[in-house]
Amino acid sequence: xxxxxxxxxxxxxxxRDAQEGQTIxxxxxxxxxxxxxxxRALDVGAGGFVGKNTTIHLLEVLGxxxxxxxxxxxxxxxxRDAYPGINVIQGDINEYEYEEGPFDLIVSxxxxxxxxxxxxxxxxxxxANLKIGGYxxxxxxxxxxxxxGENPLLAASGEKRQAEFLREFYGTTRVGxxxxxxxxxxxxxxxxxxxxxxxxxxxxGLGVGWLVTQKVRD
Ligand SMILES: C[S@@+](CC[C@H](N)C(=O)[O-])C[C@H]1O[C@@H](n2cnc3c(N)ncnc32)[C@H](O)[C@@H]1O
Numbered sequence: 230x231x232x233x234x235x236x237x238x239x240x241x242x243x244x245r246d247a248q249e250g251q252t253i254x255x256x257x258x259x260x261x262x263x264x265x266x267x268x269r270a271l272d273v274g275a276g277g278f279v280g281k282n283t284t285i286h287l288l289e290v291l292g293x294x295x296x297x298x299x300x301x302x303x304x305x306x307x308x309r310d311a312y313p314g315i316n317v318i319q320g321d322i323n324e325y326e327y328e329e330g331p332f333d334l335i336v337s338x339x340x341x342x343x344x345x346x347x348x349x350x351x352x353x354x355x356x357a358n359l360k361i362g363g364y365x366x367x368x369x370x371x372x373x374x375x376x377x378g379e380n381p382l383l384a385a386s387g388e389k390r391q392a393e394f395l396r397e398f399y400g401t402t403r404v405g406x407x408x409x410x411x412x413x414x415x416x417x418x419x420x421x422x423x424x425x426x427x428x429x430x431x432x433x434g435l436g437v438g439w440l441v442t443q444k445v446r447d
Contacts, residue, residue, distance in 0.1 A: 254424045255283060258441055259290040262364055268333035271358075272297040272315075273322050273351075275338070276304030279311050283338050288312065296329045298322050322351065330358040337367040341376075341437055342387040344369055345394035348412075356417040359444040364421075366441050369409075370395065371423055373402035375436030409440060418442035 270287045272280075276299035287293045295315040299305040305319035316329065322339070323346075335355045337347050347367050355365050370376050373392055395402045399412045409420045421441045 254426050254439055256286040256290050258366065258424055258439055259286055262291075262334070264291065264333060267292070267294065269294045269329070269331075270296070270334040270336065271330070271332045273335065273337040273339060274343075275299050275317070276301060276308045277338070277340070279304070279307050283336050284308065284312060284315065287334075287336070288315070291334070293334065296332075298325055327354070327358040331360045331363070332358060333360055333363045335359055335363070335365045337365075339368065341368060341370055342391075345390065345398070348394075348398055352413075352416060352418070356444055359417075361444055361447065363444050364441065365418055365444065366439050368426065369404070369423070369438055369440045370436055371404040371438045371440075372436035377436075413442065417444050417446050419445045 268291055270291065270293040272283050272287060272295055275284050275297035280297070284295060284297060287295050295312070297305075297308055297312075297315055297317045299308060299317065299319060300321055302319055305317050308315075309317040318325070322337075335358070337351065337355070339347055344367075348369075352365075359365060370391055373388070373395055376391075377388060392402055395404065399408045401408055404423070406420060406423055409423060413420055419442060421443055423438045423440050425438045426435065
């Protein structure tokens, strides 16, 4: 796969890839992954923008069999209506029993206030339900200062907790690939890269990105 480790800003993304409401980094990442044949993907927190961030790309770029988990009832229904071919499960990812697994790819696009939950509680079950060589991609806040600067309301809502989590989990509020690798060194997942979620739309990043990892051991 392409080298995602060179740095957050080093990736060129073409804005023409983006449609309204979409972030362009995600389809670019999917095109970089190595998959053979039909894949099965778990799309966690899929309904927030009726699949425009994640689901549509899992279908269009990868042609994946998609299992989508969405907590909110109306959002789950809207997702089902928009993509009749996918399996939408309305429920809490914390209660999910992974009966549809194992997966080739798990994507977690939970709200940024839930990133700490993803990394502390969900990382192990996600890794356990991935095939070896499969990928786990999750939204992270990688730079608290950039995140705060761009969107004060969003940041104010959970900044203290976010800062505490970043310091505790990574030892810093500005996370890079090496820091993420250290934080995940005892897990089954190898960090491949961190890609800014909104790169291409903004002159600088918003401190929110996709952490891309691969399962390397049982
Ligand atoms: C940022 S949105 C996701 C956008 C989505 N990937 C898309 O392409 O439209 C986050 C979603 O996660 C859902 N969510 C929050 N907590 C959840 C949980 N515990 N289990 C499942 N979904 C959850 C929210 O209801 C929200 O719709």
